[in-house]
Amino acid sequence: MLLLLHVAYYMVCFMEGDIAIVPADVTSCIGLTAYTFSILMLYYVIFQIGHLWTVKLLVAPRPYHVINKSFLFRYVKHPNYYLNIIPELCGLALIFHSWYTLCIGLPVYLIPLIIRIRQEEQVMRTEFDNY
Secondary structure (H helix, E strand, O other): OHHHHHHHHHHHHHHHHHHHOOOOOHHHHHHHHHHHHHHHHHHHHHHHHHHHOOOOOOOOOOOOOOOOOOHHHHHOOOHHHHHHHHHHHHHHHHHHOOHHHHHHHHHHHHHHHHHHHHHHHHHHHHHOOOO
16 A cells, blocks of 8 residues: 555656646755655665565564664664655655645555554564563
């Protein structure tokens, strides 16, 4: 569901931006900055998690799956969502001035994202005593 919503969000942003035909301005630059930040965070999260990074909700066998206690993961729960996906979607909407997508699409996207975060929390609490 999240993958479908992600693709749909991108498509609608592009379409709304194409219809509006707004030239690049300060808002677009702020969006590009947020989008760039999100991509950098994605690469950092993948680097930190390594072979465990996946879009699927699964726990690898014990020797391979340990809780990441690096600085980022210690202070930000679910950095892939909060520092990658949400800034990515906000940034994309700002780049294209896709206000309807931002105001309607983002809250719709957040519903399954919150469900996903809760599912991950449950799995982690079940599998790891020290989570």
